[in-house]
Amino acid sequence: MGGSFPAKELSAFENLENLDLSWNNFDGPLTIQVGLSNSRISPYIGALSSLKAISLAYNSLNGTLPKDLCSLKKLLELDLHDNLFEGILPTCLNNLTSLRFLDISRNRFVGNISSYLIASLTSLEYIDLSYNQFEGLFQFNIFAYHSKLKAILLASENNKLEIETEISAGWDFSFQLMILVLSNCNLKLTGNIPKLLLDQRELEIIDLSHNNLNGSFPIWLFENKTRLRELNLQNNSFMGKFHLPPNQCKSIMYMDVSDNHLGGQLQENIGKITPNLKYLNLSRNHFEGYPPSSIVDKSHLLQHLDLSFNDFSGKVPTKLIASRTNLFSLKLCNNQFTGFDLPAAPSKEFGWSELRLLDISNNKLSGMIPRWIGNMTSLQSLVVSNNSFEGQIPCGLPNSLQLVDLSHNSLSGSLPSCLNLQNIEHLYLQGNKLTGPIPKSIFNSSSLLTLDLRDNNFFGSIPYQISAPPNLRILLLGGNNFSGIIPNQLCWLKKIGIMDLSKNSLSGTIPHCFHNMSFGKLYVNDFLYGSYSHDLNSLSLQVGSTFQTLFGWNSGKDYENIVYGQQVAVEFVTKYRSDSYHGDILNYMSGLDLSCNKLTGRIPQELGELSSIHTLNLSHNQLTGSISQTFSNLAELESLDLSHNNLSGEIPPALIALNFLEVFNVSYNNLSGKVPDMKAQFGTFEKSCYEGNPFLCGEPLDNNCTREDESHPSPTKSSNASEGQWYEVDPQVFFASFIGSYIIFFLGVACLLYIHPYWQQRCVNLIEDLKYRCYYPVFDTLKRLSNCLES
Structure with missing residues (x-):
């Protein structure tokens, strides 16, 4: 329900005791103004004198x-x-x-x-x-x-x-x-x-996070607290070792000591000390050594384990990733792991687990991507980026995967057509050695939101099947060897916000239909990004029920539906720097990068309809024509780079209206005339933004736009002569030179035919051929006309 709060209507319920209007869409104040005076407020809520609970x-x-x-x-x-x-x-x-x-x-x-x-x-x-x-x-x-x-x-x-x-x-x-x-x-x-x-x-619940508390880890918090279930000490300054007291942590189910200065090795029996633990976050500390195997066991309840951003080393314990445990989420990224602690003879069930999120990125892992990952039939997020994996991408990745990040490894070969990505939403393959054309099967997922194939060796044309995923929001194909024209099918991707086709060998013109894509212009149903998350049967974030105090106190959390996940992130170059955009911001960030290709023709004026775009880079191409006046409609534009092309004409003065423009570059073109006035954002642009255009003038350039003949007029010229135009010539001289040139040309052709018999014969044949070609059509036409007149 929406609209203003129905205070007047509710005032009729004099005996109302419990009023619950939560989780609706009411807006405005709780009061209703009477008349024009702000001091007169109707006491409709106060009329509900029997109310005991209101939500x-x-x-x-x-x-x-x-x-x-x-x-x-x-x-x-x-x-x-x-x-x-x-x-x-x-x-x-x-x-x-x-x-x-x-x-x-x-x-x-x-x-x-x-x-x-x-x-x-x-x-x-x-x-x-x-x-x-x-x-x-x-x-x-x-x-x-x-x-x-x-x-x-x-x-x-x-x-x-x-x-x-x-x-x-x-x-x-x-x-x-x-x-x-x-x-x-x-x-x-x-x-x-x-x-x-x-x-x-x-x-039962203690949260002292984000308080800059220091000293050693306060193990005395567990003393005489047999009901303690949740402890949150995140983002403080505790240091030293992290040792939990035995026989005092059995009730603990949630523990977060991330973002501190704790170090050393984890105690070997940590899993036995905390048998009911479901959530453990030790990230962003200085732990080292080998994670104890007791931290995860078939009999334990642990569902979320975060050991990221520490100094753990050695091989990843097999129990953490390849056994039947209750673990749903495992983050081991940003450590010093070098491999996997694999059994000598893996059984058929090896790798079967309930893991839904596995993040082992930013380690020192090498070799082939383990094939036993294919046995993790519940896996939804797989992040192995920034390692040294090599070889081909295996076909047997789980069908359940929704996020796959294999970027910045040494993977090679072509993408296998057998790769089943029917449920994929986010696919990152940037920074590998992959080659070949893009297989059509990669576009079979109707859920695809992010496709990042940058900085590989892919070649061939961009397939027209690329328009199949209806919700594709981010398309990054830069830094490859794609050739051919930019297909118009790209325009069918209505929800595209970020597209990078730079550093390829694409040719032809820029499609005029690009204005059909959103590039930041979103509607209610277009918000596709946030923290990529899953639900666990674990801890909830809502304390109690609103009305439970009416019927007896029930303190704590229901331990259901904790959100865990991998935040979607994308790197994109704007304002000459590569920034990483995370989560919700991806719904608003928009940009088009076609730089460093072989594009020709004029810049479509329809690009000026992309009113929500933030960055536009068309530099280092062979574009011609002028800069469209419609670019002044790009109200949200922050970066515009048109440098290193063959553009001509003037820079539209209306671009001064772009109030958010921070980067503007039109250098090394054939532009002429006066540069826009140094007002608003254009007052911040230096002359390097315009260099390589010798016919541009005005501040901040050294060229003065005042003509030399105007500043120093010749005294011998009359006023009428000064009003003449520079291209005026003497008509007699013009006609004499024209007739002389015509006579010389005619005599030259005649001499050539006289001297060279071969060209003489060719000329005769040409005249005869033209005669017969003209004779028969004219003869037929006259004959038909004569017949019509006779009839």
Whole structure:
């Protein structure tokens, strides 16, 4: 449902106790203005005096909170998270003394969190103020009398919130928390971990991520916490070894200590110490050595393991990738692995596993791509880029694959036609030694979104079957040996946003139909990129149910549908640099690169209709004609390179309207006239952008556009003569020279025929042939005309 919030209609339900309008599309404020005065606000929400619970989460509601919310004295739950509310919280909310559940997270509230506001809400069990624009100091001592409190969530978004967790001497907290989230909060501590955690024995979830905490790994967090299920210490400064205490980690199911300075070898019995662990992230540390085999076992529940960006070395343990375990996601990228710990005689079941994501990129792996990968029938993402794999790509890759990244290896040979990629969405083969034409089978996947074949040795023409994938968004064929014309079938790819055909041997003209492609102009159903993800039967990110406090507290997460995945990334050259674009930004990034080919003809003026394109590179070709005036319509253009062509005429002055243009290059053409005025973005372009065009003039060039004959007029010329044009000539001289040239030409031909009998005979034959060719058509025409007249 959409539209404005139906406050007036709801006010008729006087006895309404529970109101749930979450996960809709309501927008606008909660209030309704009466008349023209902003001071008159209808108290429709306040009329629902029986309300005990209200949930408006996951809408697009905005504006400030109305004060008539404060009149709902029976309210037990107020859930407004994931909206666009803003402004300062009304101080009258302290009247809601019965409130047990308060969630205003993921909005735009500002100011300091009023201590007197929260201090009076002593019935609170759950409070979530996360991801707003709060700032200033927040002191935990305001919770001193909140004996029922079970969950505190105060994750900051703007890094301007400071939290002091210590309490005055002689005081103590009267609550036992189950959930404590203090992420990115600039914690003010006397030690390296909040002391309040010492006495919280019922904690199930602890999140202290992004706080720059230091010291050794706090193993004492596990002491006397038999219910602890989730621990998040990501992005801090803990150092030293990572050793978990035995017999105290059996309940832990989720642990993230990534982005710290932990090092050394992992303890050999880590898998036995954490038998219920489902998610373990140790990435971006300094771990080394060989990962212990106990970390994954058939009897263990581990589903997601991330050891990336460390210094692990040796061979990849077979148990991690080629056995029947519960592991769904495995990231080993950016380490020092050199091979696979394979058994001497692999069984038929070797390689059968439930893995859906395998990332072993940026290591020192070599040899052939293992054929046992074909046995991983559930595998959806395979990333082996930036290694030294060689040989041909095997045919037996799993049919379930949706993302394949084999880029930057030493793979050779042609792409096998037996390669089954019917479900593929993203295929990266850049930077190998692959050759041959592109097989037609590669376009069999109707789901194909990204195709990257750059920097190989592919040759032949671009096949017309390339238009088959209807959702193809990114096409990168640069740096190969493709030849022939650019097929018009490319224009059928309506959703293309980034296309690179540079550094080939393509010839012919630029298709006029390129304006039919989107190049950044998207609609609601065209947003195809994000984090490429899968669902696991593991941890959820939503805490509890909104209405559970009405029927008894249920603390934690449901352990379902954690999102894991491989973020889609693409490198593209724009503004003379190669940038990597990730995830959602790929929906907006757009560019066309046809540089370094053999293209001829004029630049189609229809390219000026690509109003959403960000970069356009047509340099190093043989293009002729002028720069189209329609280019001034490219309102989003940031980079335009037309250099090293044969373009002529003037540079359209209307290009000054391109307010986002950062790179402009028309050097080494045959352009003439005055360059655009040094206004707006054109005031930033140096003369190197125009060099190689000797007939261009004006700033910033050294050539002055004022004519020499105008600046220094000759005194001998009359005013009438000065108004004449430079190409005027004497008519008598012109006709005399023309007649003389005609006579000389006629005499020359006559002498040639007289002297050379062969050409004389050829001339006679030509005249006779022309005579007969003309005679018979004329004779037939006259005869028919005579017959018509007689009849």
